[in-house]
Amino acid sequence: MSCVFIIFDQLLAKKEIFKMNYWWVNQGKNHKNEREKGYLWAPKTNKIGHKIEAYELLNSAKVGDLVICYSDKYIKSIGFVVKEAITATRPSIKAYDQWNEEGYYLKLNYFDMDKQIERNEIPLNWRINEGGPFNATGELKMRYFHPISEDFFKKVYYKFSNNFSEDLKKILGEKMKFTEISNDKTVIKHIYNYICNKGFYYLIDDVANLLLSIKAKPFVIFSGISGTGKTKMIQWFAESLGANEINGQLAIIPVRPDWNDGSDLLGYVDIKGEFKEGPLTKVIRQATDNSNDPYFVLLDEMNLARVEHYFSDILSIMESRKWKDGKLTSSPLLSQDITNFKEDLYLPSNVYVIGTVNMDETTHPFSKKVLDRANTIEFNRVELSNFSFLEDLEETEPMPISNQVLESKYLHLKDVYKEYKDLVKKTTMVLEEINNELRITNAHVGYRVRDEICFYLAYNESGDLMEYEQALDYCILQKILPRISGSDSRIETLLKGLYRIFTQRELDDNQEDLNLIDTKNALYPQSTRKVIEMLGRLRVDGFTSFWV
Template sequence: MSLRERLLFLVEHYDERQRDVLMKQEVENMLTRRLPMTIYRIEGMSRENLRISGLHGERFPYLRIQSKQAEANVGVLYIISEDRKRIYLTMMEMASPFHQKEIRFLTPDHHRILKDEDIVIGTSIEATEFEEGAALYIPYNVEDFPTERQLKEDLIIMMQFYEQYLNVHAQEKQMTSDKDLIHHIYHYLKGTGFYYELSDVANVYFSLKTKPFVILSGVSGTGKTKIAQLFAESIGASEDNGQIALLPVRPDWSDSSDLIGYTDLKGEFRKGLFLKMIERALNNPSKPYIIILDEMNVARVEHYLSDILSVIESRKWKEGRIVTYPLLPGHKSFRDVYLPANLFVIGTINMDETTHSFSQKLLDRTNTIEFNTIKLDAFDFLLEEEREKPSTQVIQLQSQFLHLKDVYHQYRELVQEITIELIKINDILAQMDLQIGYRVRDEVCFYMVYAIKSGMFTFDQAFDFQILQKVLPRIGGSDYNTLEGLKELYHYSTSTVLDEVVDTAILEAEQIRFPKSGRKLMDMIKRFDRYGYTSFWASTTY
C-alpha cells in the first residue's frame, strides 16, 4: 500500500477500532508499524537519523517524525482531524508553542505551506493544544485527497524546513553575545591590516541593529568600503556564497531601475542585483545578506533609492517576523516581494565638489557614521592569529524593536532619560528650525538600549555617538542662528564656553561628557569662523 492509501485507511477505519477487536489490531498495526515503514522507504527519510512514531490522541491519531539528534521538542506530524474530514501535515512544537514564531520567521514563504492560525483539528483540549503548537501546516481534504506524488513532495519540503530549523536552533545555542561577536568582528578587521577602534566597530554593529541601512562617510582612503566588506565577511557573508553584493553607484542613476530592475524592449523584466539579493535573502532567512552601495552620493540618493527607503520605513511585525510593504506592488511576478529582515544596506560616501548633499528626509532615516582616522603605523595586525568566522544567525543582528512600545515597558527609565536629553537638544535646534522628530527619538532609544545592555557602552558613550550621527549631520549654514546653535550644542556637549578666539580653543576629551560630538562641533565652528559657512560634511584643515 502507498502512503496515500495508508493515510486514508486510518481515516476510514480509525473509529471502527472501538467496536471491532480485529479492526483495532489492524488500525494499531497501520499506525505504529506499516505507516512508519512506508515513510522510512521515502528517499532521505533515514531510519538512522529519524524516529517515526504512530500515536493516539484523546480523539484523533497522529504520526510524529523527529530527528534522533535534536534536543528541541519540535517535529513533523501527520494529524487526522477529530471529524475525520481533514489530514494535516504540520511542523510544530509538542510541549508548548514557545518557538512557533521563530519557526515561522526562519521558514521561507512557500505556496504549499501555511503559517496562519486557521488549522482546525477538533474541540478537545488536546486538539486545541496541537492547534496552538502548529507553526507550519499543509491541509488536505479527505474528499479531495492529493496524489501519492504530491504527498511525497510535500513531506520532503516540510522535512527540509524542519532540518533547516534544527540547524539554526543548534547554532543558536552556540551563538555568542553581542559583545563577544563585536570583539570577534574587531579582531577579524584588525587582522586584515585595517585600523578601526573597537568602539567604532561596535557603533557600526548597533547602528545596523537599529535599522538595516547605514551610511559610512569620510575622506577618501579611510577604508569605508573595506570595513563594510570585512564586516560582512566576519559574520559569514562573502561573494562566494552570494551573501554580499558591491554595487558602485553611477552618476546617471535617476530612478530605482538600475537597482531593482526594468522591462526591456521585448517586454521582459530584467532583474537588478538588488532584487536578486532580496530573493536570496527571502529564500535563506537565517543568514545575513549585505548590499554595499559604493559612493552612493555620486547620484542623487533621493532619486534612485526613494522607493527602497519608503519600503524600509514600512517595517512592521507580522506573526513574529519583520515584514514590509511590497517593493513592486503592481508587478505580476514580484508583487509579493518585500524587504526581508536579514537584508542590510551599507552606503559609502565621499563629500566633495563632485557629489550631492543629503536631504533631511534621508538623514532622519539612517545613522551617518564618519571615518576620518588613518593610522599608517598600525602594525598589530601582523601579530594577529587567523580567527574562524562564527556561525552568525540573522536573529542576532536584526532589529528587535520597530516601535517605541516594543522597548518602553522593559526599559522605561532609560527611555525617559534619553528623552530628557533629546528635549534639551531640541530646544537648541529650534532656533535653526532643525528639531528632531519622533522617528529619530525612537531610533536613538533603540540604539541606546542595544548598546548599553550589551555592556559595550555607558549611557554617555552611546549618546555621544547618537549626537554625532543623528543630530549634527542635519546642521549647516552661514547665518547667525547656525553659529549660535553650534556654540550652544558645544556647551551642552562639553559644559564649557567656547573661547572668543576659536582657533586657540582646546578640547580636553577626558574632562567632557561627549568628546566625539565636542570635537566635531569645534571643527564645524572653526570652519564657520574661517569661511563664514559650515557643514557637518566639510572637514577643517588647521
Template sequence: MSAQQDLHLVLKYNNATFNIDTIKEHQQIIKQHGKVIWGIIKPTPDSPGVGKDKFQKIKDQVRNRIETYAFFVMNSTYKAVGKIADLLTKEEVRDQKHLVPAYYRDDTLDRCVAGVVIESIEPLENEKQVKEALIRYGTQDGEVALNNQTNPLYVSMKYPLTFHKVITDIPDESIRSIVGATQKYIASKGFYYTGRLIENFYLSLRTKPFVILAGISGTGKTKLVKLFAEALGATEENGQYTLIPVRPDWSDPSDLLGYVDLQGTFRPGPLTKVIQRALQPENRDKPYFVCLDEMNLARVEHYFSDLLSVMESRRWDDEQSGTITTTELDLGHHSQADPSHDRLYIPDNLYIIGTVNMDETTHPFSKKVLDRANTIELNEVNLAESLSFYHQTAEDEVAEEGPTTRYGNPFLRADYLILQDAFSSETASLIRRVVEKLDGINQILAQAHLQIGFRVRDEILFYMLYNDRFQLMPEQEALDFQIMQKILPRIQGSSMNIKRILVELFNRLGNTNLSEQDHGLYDEMKLRVEANPPYRRSLSKLAEMVRRFEEDGFTSFWMA
C-alpha cells in the same frame, strides 16, 4: 533515519577540462539566482547514469527536510561541500538551463543525464574530518574510492557532520563576545579601525538595517562592510554579501530594482535579486548584506527614495516569531509579464550599507536620507597609531582566521520598531535620561528649525537600549555616537544663527560657557576637547564646524 542511512553524493570535477574554476563558476550562478544546477554528464554513451532508486531516495530526503550534501572532489581531494535542494531529470535540466553555468550550457548539456540542484557551495574547512566520516553507501565501513572512474559516488556518514551551522539562538549575554570575535576576525585580515567602530556599526545595524559610512577615500569603508559580513559567515560565495557600485547616471529606482524591457520582460535589478534570495524560506534566518558603494555618486533621493519610504513601513508580521515585513516594492507594470517577481518586500534579514565620499564629485544628502540612517564618519586617520597596530600583530603572530561560525539573523534583527516595543519598568529610567538630554539639544536646534522629530528620537533610544542590554560601551559614549550620527549632520549654513547653535551645543555637552563672540573661540574649544571630556567626538566635530565657519563663512558636518 540515522546518519548512516542517509544518502549523499560525491561529485568529481577537473578544472583543466574547460580551463575554468569550476567551483567559482557554480558559485556565481548561486549568487545570481540563489541556486545552481550541477550537471551529471555521461563521459561516454555507455556510462551509467543515476540509479532510479537512489534518485528517488535523495528527492525524498530533501522533501522530508533531511540535510543532504554533495561533496566536490578534484584530483582525489575533497574541495568543497554543497547543500542539495533537489535532483532533476535531464528534461527538467533543459527547462531550467539558465541555472547551468554558461561554459557547458550549450555544448555539453546533451550528455547531461541528471542535474543536482545546489543552494550553497562552500570550501571544506576540515577535509580530514570528512574523509573519516564518509563511507560507501550501503556499507558499514566501506572506504570511498575517490580515484575510480564512477561519478557520482554514493556515500553515507558514520556520524553526522554539520557544515557552517547557522546559529539562531543567541542570548543577550553572548552578543558582546560575538562582537569581540568580529573585531578579532577583522584584525586577522590586517585591517585597523579605531575606537569602538565595530560596536557602533553593530548597534547602528541593529537599530535600523540602513547605515551610511562616510569619510575620505581610502579609510576602509567598503572593506569594513565586507569583513563584518564575512565574520558572521556572509560571503560573496554563498550569496549573502553583494557589492553594488553606484553609477553617476542613476536617476530612478529601476537601476536598483529592475525594469521592463521592450519585449515586456521584467529584468530584475541587482537589489531585487538579493531580495529574492533573502526571501527564500530556507534563507530567512540568514543575514544578507548589500554594500552600495559610493552611494552618492548619483543623487540618492532620485534612485533610493522609494526604498526609504518602504523601509519606514516596517511592521510586525508575526510578533511571536519576531518577523518583520514592509509594504510591497513597486517594481513597475511587470507582473503580467513575469509573476515570479510579484509581492516582493524588504525582508528583515536584509541590511543595506552605503559608503560615501563627500567631495566635489558627489552629491550631498537631504534631511530625508539623514533622518533615516545612522551616518558613521570614518575620517579619523592616525597613521602612526595604525602602524603600531601592525607591529603589534606581527609580534603576536596573529593568524588569519576564517569565519568558523555562521550567525543567523537574530543577531542583527530589530527587537523594537516603535517606542512602545521598548518601554517597560526596566527601561523607563534610561529612556527618561536620554529624552531629557535630547529635549535640551532640541531647544537649541529649534532656533534654526533644525530640531529632531519622533522618528530620530525613537531610533536614538533604540540604539541606547540595545547598548544597555548588551553592555558594549558606557552610556555617555553611546549617546556621543548618536549625537554625532543623528543630530550634527543636520546642521549647515552661513548665518550667525548657525554659529550660535554650534557654540550653545558645545556649551551644553561640554559644560562650558563660551560665546560665539569670543576671540580665539576655536582654540579654546580645541583645548577643551584635548582634555578628553565626555562627548569628546561630538565636541571635536562641533569645534571643527566652528573653525570652518570662521574661515569660510559657511559650515556643515561634511568636511569636503
C-alpha cells in the same frame, strides 16, 4: 555530571594531543530507538556477505568524537562517542530484520537539539563543497555513516547556535573551546579580531557602533576621507559573519552618476514587456528564500547620484515595516503585476543596506529625509604609525551567524519602552535640551530620530557594550550633527549652544585656536570635537557643515 564531561576530562588529561573527529549518520526511522538506548548499529555485511564501507566506518569512530544525527530531513540530535565500536548481535528492532545477525555497535551519548535543523536550511554551497554525506548537487547520499570536516560542523554550529541546547553549548564551549556567537559582545570581538587580521585598524568601539547602528536601523551611511577603508570595513564586517560575494550574502553595487530613479537598483520593464531584475532585486529574492541568513548590500559611492531620486522607494518601504504574526514584514516593494514573479516582492528583515560616501565636487549632499533614516558613521581617524594591533594576532576564520543576531527587536517606541522605560525618559530629556538649540535653524529632530536613538541605546544596554554617555555620544554624532549646515550667525549660535550642552561649560570667545580645546572631560567628547571642527570651518570659510 554528564559522562561526556568525564570522558573529555580524561582525554584532555592525557599527555598526547586529543583530536576530535566529526561524523554524520543517516539514521532514518531508527533514530528514535537508537537515541533512547544510546547507540548506533550497522551490519558487518549485506545479505550476500559483502562488506559495506559506510558500515565499516563505525570502527573508525573514537571516544570523544562528535556525530551529527540526521533523520527524516532534520538534524535531530548530536551524539558523542563514549565507547568504541564492538561486535554485537542485531538489536531486536523490526527495521533491522532485513540485516544479517552480526554487526557493529557504537555507544553514543545523545543530546537533542532545542530546535531541529532542516537539511535545506544548511546553505547549498556548504553541502556541495563538503561532499561526504552530500552529493554533487547538495542532496544526501543514501549511505549510513560519513566523516565530515571540523570546518563544516563549526559553520553549522555558529550559524544555528540558537538551535543547540544549553547542555550542548556547555560541552562545546567548555571542552571543545567553541565560542558561542549569539551575543553581541562575542560577535563584536570576533569581527574586530577578523578585521585586525586583515591588516586594518579600527577601535573595537567603532565595530560595536556599527553593529548597534545596523540593529537599530538596517540602513547606514559611511562617510570620511578617501582611503580610510570604508568599503573594506564593510566587506570584512560582512565576511567575518559568513557573508561574501561568492555565496551571495554580500553584494557590492557601484552607484553611477546617471541614476535618476529606482529602476537602476530594482529593475524595469523592457520594450518587450519583460521585467529585467536590478541588482538589489536579485539580492532581495535570494534573502527572501534564505530568511535565516543576513544579507549585506554595499552601495559604493552612493551619493554620486542623488540618493533621494534612486533610493526613495526603498526608504519608504523601510518605514512601512511592521509586525505580523511575530515577524517583521513590509509593504510590497514590487508588485507581481510588474515583475511576473509568483508573488509580490517585500523587503525582508535580513537585508542590510550600507552606503559609502565621499563629499567633494563630484557628489551630491544629503537631504534631511535621508539623514533622518540612517546612522551616518564618519571614518576620518588615521594612525599610520600604529603597528601594535598587528602583534600577536590569532588567525580568525569567518563565523556564519543567524540573522537573529542582527535582526531588529524594536520598530516602535512602545516596543522598547516596555523594557527600558527609564532609559527612554532619560534620553528624551537630553534630546529635548538639544532640540531647543536646533530650533534656531529649524533643524530639530522628530519622533523617528528619537525612537531610533532609543533603540540603539537599548541594544547597547542589553549587550552591556558601552557606558550610556559614550553610546549617546555616538548617536548624537550620527543622527543629529549631520543635519547642521549653513553660513549665518544662527549656525554659530547653534553650535555654541551644543558645545555648552556637550561640555557643561560655555565656549570661550577669546579662544583663537579652537583645536587647542581639551575635550577629554566633555560629557560627549566625540560630538564636542565635531562641533569645534564645524565652528572652525565657519570662522575660516564663512560656511560649515558636518561633512569634511
